[in-house]
Amino acid sequence: MTCQKTSHNFTKIVFKPLHTNLFNIVLISFFLTIGCGKLYSQEIKNQKKPLPAGKQTDKQVNIATDTIKLDTVKPKKTFLDGKVRYKAKDYAKIDQKNKLITLYNEAELYYKDVELKSGIIILNYEKDEVYAGRIKDSAGVLVQYPNFKQAENEVQPDSIRFNFKTQRALIYNSRTKQGELNIKAAVTKKENDSTYFLKGARITTATDIDNPEYYFRTSKIKFVPGKKIVTGLTQMVIADVPTPLALPYGFFPLSKEKSVSGIIVPSYNDSNTRGFSLQNGGYYFALSDNYDLTVLGDYYTNGSYAMRFESAYATRYKYRGNVNIRFENLINSERGYPDYSKENIYNIQWSHSKDTKSNPNSTFSASVNMGSSKYFKRSINQANIGSNLNNTLSSSISYNKTFNTIPGSRISLTATHQQNTQTEDIIMTLPALQGSIDRIYPFVGKNGTKKGLIKNINLQYNVSGKNYFKTKDSLFFKPQMFNDAQLGMQQTIPISTNFKIFKYFSAGASTTYQETWVNKTVAKDYSAEKGEVDTKTVNGFDAFRTYNFSTNLGTTIYGTFNFGEDKKIQAIRHVMRPSITYSYTPSFERYYDNYTLDASGRITGQYTRFENSIFGQPSKDNSNIVGFSLSNTFEAKVRDQDSTKTEPKKIMLLNNLNFNTSYNFNADGKTVLGWSPVLISGGTQFFDNKLNMNFGATLDPYAIDNSGTRINKYNIDNGGSLFRMTSANVTLNYSFSNKGDNKEKNSQSQRNGGRNDDLFGTNTDLNDSRNSQFANEPDREEDVITEFFNSKIPWDMTLAYSLTYQNVNRESKISGNSLMVSVNMDITPKWKGGVSTGYDFVQQGVTFTQFRFERDLLSWRMAFNYQPLGTNSNWNFFIGIKSGMLSDIKWNKRSVSNR
Incomplete structure (x- = not known):
């Protein structure tokens, strides 16, 4: 033995x-x-x-060999046919008699795809079962909860029994996470790898599953990991208070993908002029990993309705973009009432960007914002004041291709769109062609050097073509718009050279030849029937050719004023760049014709048939102009406040100070005066580039008569000063904050045509109110409030001041004087507040004002925006769950002005 x-x-x-x-x-x-x-x-x-x-x-x-009789009964083979690994902090006890392995304190067991950690683990390898539970610490508190993980599924219960053979389990007070959902159940029965049955469960997106802010309580659940959760009678509980919100059954889709298709539940609202409504209801289509589609709609009981189609798409390392199409049929009041009105408005937005790495020789980009001029003012689903105050919508789609030839060449196709929302004028090119060939130096030497007048002679070739439309909002994309289209092409060959004179002067000369083709011209003559000059459009090819000559001379002058190294300001450096330019364009009178102005035929006028051409018209009079310009920069060297630094600190005093004027040698002194006004412009920054200041002024050397018309007499000879200031302006922008330079830009407002800051408020897109200032912030710890009030309160402020002076006709008045301010502050770690307002000192009134408040309710968000003044006054209140999966659980109440 x-x-x-x-x-x-x-x-x-x-x-x-x-x-x-x-x-x-x-x-x-x-x-x-x-x-x-x-x-x-x-x-x-x-x-x-x-x-x-x-x-x-x-x-x-x-050796214990039984030589009397062999056991003919084969031993029972256990189910555990894989390697079992285990460990425990206190002990690992093996009971061979009862077929048990007991692991105690920080116990761990690994078998195949099962990982189990708990305070105590008991493995019965005869029954192929394992039990895990908690243990008590020295204070008698239950600790070391089990953590059961099989494949990608993980659960944290109070205790668990699991059979390796049948793959069934009985779990008590389980806690598991599936995507954004946290699930806790009193009893869980695991049937197999793909099905669980839960009893007495709660579902929430709150971080603390044991003490959630809200949860959905249900008596029974069928749970298929990674696919779905199906529940019985489900009731919503907020702060442990049951609510009357209940459903006979619930369905929560689960997917390992980023998004799944599903219904978007509409929100209820009411309006004084449109009746009751259901808004922002629709369906989300997760079409593929590369693109999706959201279809939303609104309906009001008075007949108004709206449709929106939103799609985002992306392919890694190739391109990304999004498309928004919005249409609204708006009916105000009821038919028969004096305030009844009906109109259709729409807006199309498209942005596309291409990754340059995919093809460095070609690019494609799009930024489109077009539609009804009154869309942002009348929309029932937009409350973007910044977009309302903007008067221009613009779009651009471009494709550029570079050819690796010698010389290099490139081509681009663009489509542009400019729309004035006040006048409802639309100017569009569809398309525009630009082509060019790089500079060619025909006289360059064999060594490739380009020095001197002759060797620096170079020429280019440029071609430009346009299909040009100018129309109104009401005629946009209608037959008349295409009938009025103008088509043209312009070819340009510039020849230029540059060289040095006396070492310190840079000189240049250039001449340009242009040939312009058009498909429409005009013809003018007196119409006896109408009793006026009649202008007719002539369809057909026509062309004109022009040329000009120009030369320039400039230099750079450096000056330094030293005050001594012991001074705070040690030196000031002044850099001047004066230049003089002469340009000559001959008269192309041959392209002008005479026409009769009255019935007698004695009074005649001149016109060119290329009048209002998309590339301009040839000049009738020759141009003989010399221009003068002077640019200045001022920089100071100051002693650094840090005594350890030996080098002085450089500070920019004036980034630029520019003077520009010109003289026309062909001025007749009556209709055209010789000197043009002196234009002054400049700009600088203060306080570590936080304060930006720009200024400008116009100085006219000529006097004016009593009617305000400029006369051929200098102002100083008319009893005035050397120059007469006709206009001046100054703008100041100051942004400062105590929480760094990570302030978010109002990107949606900028895309809609507004500002990218919040001086005119933040954008409120009412079809998606889940955007939050808390969205990208990390979860806060419990002691953050104590730390918060022991430190500074985070805030940021933006100031903008504008002053305009006008004196064109001796009125000498301040035509504009306004101050705008925007302040945002973290009032508490969970409360954020902001205000945007301003004051017009000329009109003596408060300008646009918006109040903003937001509350972080952990897994919920609450926000309130209020615009109290003006025709766009409105308020909007929102409270809802942050999670995208449960984003339909929200309440949105708003009051939109009758626009």
Whole structure:
């Protein structure tokens, strides 16, 4: 008999017949004493032929080989056919008799795809079951909750029983996370790898599953990981208070993909002029991993309705973009009432960007914002004041291609759109063609150097074509718009050179030849029937050719004023760049014709048939102009406040200070005066570039008569000063914050045509109110409030001031004087507030004002925006769950002005 490891099977000890001598009697008595129990011995493997009993030795006996009779019953094979790994902090106890392995304190067990961690784990390898539960610490508190993980599914219960063979489990007070959902159930029964049944469960998106802000309580759940959750009677509970919101059953789709298709539940609202409504209801289509589609609609009981189609698409390393199409049929009041009105408005937005890495020789981009001029003022689903105050909508779609030729060449196709929302004028090119060939130096030497007048001579070739439309909002994309289209092409060949004069002067000369083709011209003549000059459009190809010549001379002058190294301001550096330009364009009078102005035929006028051409018209009079310009920059060297630094600090005093004017040698002194006004412009920054200041002024050397018309007499000779200031302006923009430069831009407002800051308020797109200032912030710790009030309150402020002076006709008045301010502040760690307002000192009234408040309710968000003044006054209140999966659980109440 030998003592073996605890994992070995049991056998009985059998002895050979004994001789009757004293030694054998004592020996048999000893073994009879201990032989009545069961001892551990080594398992005997089945042999094809057992060893003969007579040939056995005592050594073989000690190996525990039963030589009398072999066990013909095969041992039961356990189910655990894989490798089991386990460990525990206190002990790992093996009970071979009961087939149990007990692990205690920080116990871990690993078998195939199962990972189990708990305070205590008991493995019954005869029944192929494992049990895990909590243990008590020294204070009697239950700790070390089980953590059961199989494949990608994970659960944290109070206790669990799991059968490896059947894959079934019984779980008590389980806690599991599926995507954004946290699920806790009193009892969970695991049928197999793909199906769970839960009893007494709660579902929430709150972080703390044991003490959530809200949850959905249900008596029973069928749960298929990664696919769906189907519930019975489900009731919503907020702050442990049951609400009357209940459904007979619930369905929560689960998917490993980023998004799944589903219904978007509409919100209820009411309006004084349109009746009751259901808004922002529709369907989300997760078409593929590369693109999706959202279809939303609104309906009012007075007949108004709206449709919106929104799609985002992207392909990694190639392109990305989004498309928004919005249409609204608006009916105000009821038919028969004096305030009844009906109109259709729409808006189309498209943005597209291409990754340059996909093809460096070609690019494609799009930024489209077009539609009804009154869309942002009348829309029932937009409350964007910044977009309302903007008067221009613009679009651009472009494709550029570069050809690797010698010389290099490139081509671009663009479509542009400019729309004035006040006048409802639309100017569009569809398309515009631009082509060019790089500069060619025909006289460059063999060594490639380009020095001197001759070697620097170069020429280019440029071609431009347009299909031009100018129409009104009401005629947009209607037949008349296409009938009035103008088509033209212009070819340009510029020839230029540059060279040095006396080392310090840079000179240049250029001449340009242009040829312009058009498909429409005009013809003018007196109409006896109408009694006025009649202008007719002539369809057909026509062309005109022009050329001009220009030269320039400039230099750079540096000046430094030293005040001494012991001074705070050690030196000021002044850089001047004066330049003089002369340009000459001859008269192209041959393209002008005479026409009769009255019935007598004696009064005639001149016109060109290329009048109002898309590329302009040839000049009638020759142009002989010399221009003067002077640009200045001022920079200071100051002693650094840091005494450890030896080098002075450079500060920019004036980024630019520019003077521009010109003189026309062909001025007749009556209709055209020689000198043009002096234009002054400049700009600089202060306070570490946080304050931007720009200014400008117009100085006219000529006097005016009593009617305000400029006369050929200098102002100083008319009893005035050397120059007469006709206009001036200054603008200041100051942004400062105590939380860094990570202030978010109002990108949606900018895309709609408004500003990218919040001086005119933040954009409120009422079809998606889940955007939050808290969205990208990390989860806050419990002690953040204590830390918060021991430190500074985060805030940011933007100021904008504008002052305009006007004195064109001796009125000498301030035509504009306004101040705008926007302030945002983290009032508490969970409260954010903001205000945008302004004051017009000329009109003496408050300008646009908006109040903003937002509350972070952990898994919920609450927001309130209020615009109290003007025709666009409105308010909007929103509260809803942050999670995208449960975004339909919200309440939105608003009051939109009758626009």
